[in-house]
Amino acid sequence: MKKKESVKTTTKTTYQIPIGPIHPALKEPVMFEFEIDGERIIDVDVSLGHVHRGIEWAGMQRNPVQILYLAERICGICSYSHPIAFARAVENACDIEVPERAEYLRVIHGELERICSHILWAGVAAHEIGFDTVLFLTWEMREKALDLTEYLTGNRVTKAIIMIGGVRRDITSDMVPKVQETLKYFKDNFEKLRHIFLDDKTVRLRSQGCGVLTYDDALKLCAIGPTTRASGVKKDVRVDQAYAAYGDLDIDYMTPDVLTGEVNGDVYDRIIVRLLEVKQSIDLIEQCLDKMPSGDILSEPKIPKLLARVKKTAGEGIGRHEAPRGEVIHYVKFDGENDNPYTWKARAPTYNNILPWIPMLKGEQIADIPIVAASTDPCISCTNRVTIVDNDKNSRYILNREELHRMSIEKTRRLMK
Amino acid sequence: MRFTMIPRVFMQMFKKPWTNKFPAKYQPSNTTKYLAEVSEGKAKINPPIETPPGFRGKIQYDREKCIGCQLCIKVCPSGAIEFKPDEKKIKIYVARCTFCSQCNDVCPVNCLSMSDEFLLADADLYSKDLIVE
Numbered sequence: 001m002k003k004k005e006s007v008k009t010t011t012k013t014t015y016q017i018p019i020g021p022i023h024p025a026l027k028e029p030v031m032f033e034f035e036i037d038g039e040r041i042i043d044v045d046v047s048l049g050h051v052h053r054g055i056e057w058a059g060m061q062r063n064p065v066q067i068l069y070l071a072e073r074i075c076g077i078c079s080y081s082h083p084i085a086f087a088r089a090v091e092n093a094c095d096i097e098v099p100e101r102a103e104y105l106r107v108i109h110g111e112l113e114r115i116c117s118h119i120l121w122a123g124v125a126a127h128e129i130g131f132d133t134v135l136f137l138t139w140e141m142r143e144k145a146l147d148l149t150e151y152l153t154g155n156r157v158t159k160a161i162i163m164i165g166g167v168r169r170d171i172t173s174d175m176v177p178k179v180q181e182t183l184k185y186f187k188d189n190f191e192k193l194r195h196i197f198l199d200d201k202t203v204r205l206r207s208q209g210c211g212v213l214t215y216d217d218a219l220k221l222c223a224i225g226p227t228t229r230a231s232g233v234k235k236d237v238r239v240d241q242a243y244a245a246y247g248d249l250d251i252d253y254m255t256p257d258v259l260t261g262e263v264n265g266d267v268y269d270r271i272i273v274r275l276l277e278v279k280q281s282i283d284l285i286e287q288c289l290d291k292m293p294s295g296d297i298l299s300e301p302k303i304p305k306l307l308a309r310v311k312k313t314a315g316e317g318i319g320r321h322e323a324p325r326g327e328v329i330h331y332v333k334f335d336g337e338n339d340n341p342y343t344w345k346a347r348a349p350t351y352n353n354i355l356p357w358i359p360m361l362k363g364e365q366i367a368d369i370p371i372v373a374a375s376t377d378p379c380i381s382c383t384n385r386v387t388i389v390d391n392d393k394n395s396r397y398i399l400n401r402e403e404l405h406r407m408s409i410e411k412t413r414r415l416m417k
Numbered sequence: 418m419r420f421t422m423i424p425r426v427f428m429q430m431f432k433k434p435w436t437n438k439f440p441a442k443y444q445p446s447n448t449t450k451y452l453a454e455v456s457e458g459k460a461k462i463n464p465p466i467e468t469p470p471g472f473r474g475k476i477q478y479d480r481e482k483c484i485g486c487q488l489c490i491k492v493c494p495s496g497a498i499e500f501k502p503d504e505k506k507i508k509i510y511v512a513r514c515t516f517c518s519q520c521n522d523v524c525p526v527n528c529l530s531m532s533d534e535f536l537l538a539d540a541d542l543y544s545k546d547l548i549v550e
Contacts (some may be wrong), residue, residue, distance in 0.1 A: 066492060066493070066494040069494035150469055151469045151471075196421045303492060
């Protein structure tokens with residue numbers, strides 16, 4: 001008979017918290033496995049792939065004009081970035097030239113979406129640290145942006161403005177005053193927003209030195225968009241590729257050293273970059289309104305003709321666009337027999353910005369998870385439970401979204417004492 | 418300034434709320450009763466914010482103009498349009514419509530248009546209001 005094994009008391013001091021696949025702060029089904037020592041995060045593991053919706057397969061059963069509206073529904077906030085990247089891929093494959101006026105209009109709509117998205121993000125980030133007054137302030141501004149979007153495109157969220165070879169609606173001279181009026185409102189309120197985010201003690205306490213992504217890590221992990229620019233990496237499709245009308249406009253990389261003269265790569269720097277980009281976008285829309293030439297807005301207004309041209313095409317194309325969160329790439333291939341694409345592949349910006357979470361979260365506290373994860377502006381879906389597994393006690397308990405949010409608010413209060 | 422939001426919060430106390438309270442200023446204790454009163458003309462609905470020109474609402478169909486070319490069916494991203502071969506006319510299920518107005522663009526005789534009607538919520542997806550033919 002075996003001797004009774006002596007029960008050795010464990011000396012392991014860390015425990016694990018799996019967060020996800022439905023995650024609290026970020027609205028995307030992504031799974032985190034945290035290794036925790038007390039309050040400190042020692043190690044993070046991220047696993048993806050919980051929401052495969054089969055959109056690309058659905059697209060392969062449709063013709064490119066239908067896919068434009070399907071692509072719009074990949075993401076609710078980037079409802080302009082995906083169709084434009086897809087339209088550019090098709091234009092690339094079929095050699096369709098876009099009229100010059102349409103190129104300027106595309107820039108205007110793209111920048112309007114960026115303003116909308118960044119202001120939304122600023123509100124969500126404030127909410128994550130328990131600063132809900134700012135959430136309502138930013139959403140008041142965002143409402144103006146949505147009103148302008150509705151005025152220019154016909155709907156508030158799903159804009160349906162892009163068409164292969166141009167845009168569907170023009171900005172006529174009688175619409176310009178309303179655009180300028182809204183831009184003036186943004187400029188007047190931008191200073192207030194900048195003051196609140198960059199000078200306020202509460203925001204500084206929670207964001208400075210928190211969630212640091214170094215320049216080397218940003219390069220190594222292929223971070224994109226504002227996340228990488230906050231670490232000082234000069235990467236922006238609008239400047240690097242100068243598609244649409246960006247080549248004619250005055251645009252440069254927005255890195256935090258433009259404002260502060262130094263790059264830290266923390267959450268605070270990501271706030272700076274996004275705020276600077278809002279200002280840059282306002283400026284770009286104004287430049288477009290000044291420089292916009294007159295002319296057609298569609299290279300082929302007759303859709304059956306356009307579809308016939310796509311049907312004859314055999315080949316592949318790539319479309320890139322700088323979405324508010326970073327570069328989005330669409331790849332499309334036609335076989336020359338059907339008007340449905342043979343292959344369609346979309347790569348959204350958040351995909352690249354997930355791995356940088358690992359160096360960002362290491363060494364931070366549990367209460368910092370929401371703000372650090374939200375600082376990359378992840379665009380995934382919706383939320384609400386966390387399970388905490390304590391190895392020592394071998395117990396498992398669930399921490400819901402409110403609980404985690406409460407911990408985040410408590411940390412803010414603690415720091416302010 | 419250490420806490421930059423405080424002056425704004427105090428200013429907000431003297432401002433009107435931003436929200437447009439639609440359909441009623443205060444939530445009625447009984448919604449069905451309230452709606453019945455509205456239809457009788459006893460109560461009033463607080464109007465929604467006006468839609469801008471070019472808004473894409475519920476689709477409108479001019480049956481007489483339609484020539485039955487089926488181009489709208491070819492471009493509809495959600496398959497909301499059904500062809501009726503006997504009459505050579507179409508039937509649109511608004512419950513499936515994505516309000517992109519692509520069918521309006523493609524129609525050679527302009528028999529389709531978008532109205533500014535947006536209050537389309539209904540428990541029955543095939544109710545009379547949600548089928549245009």
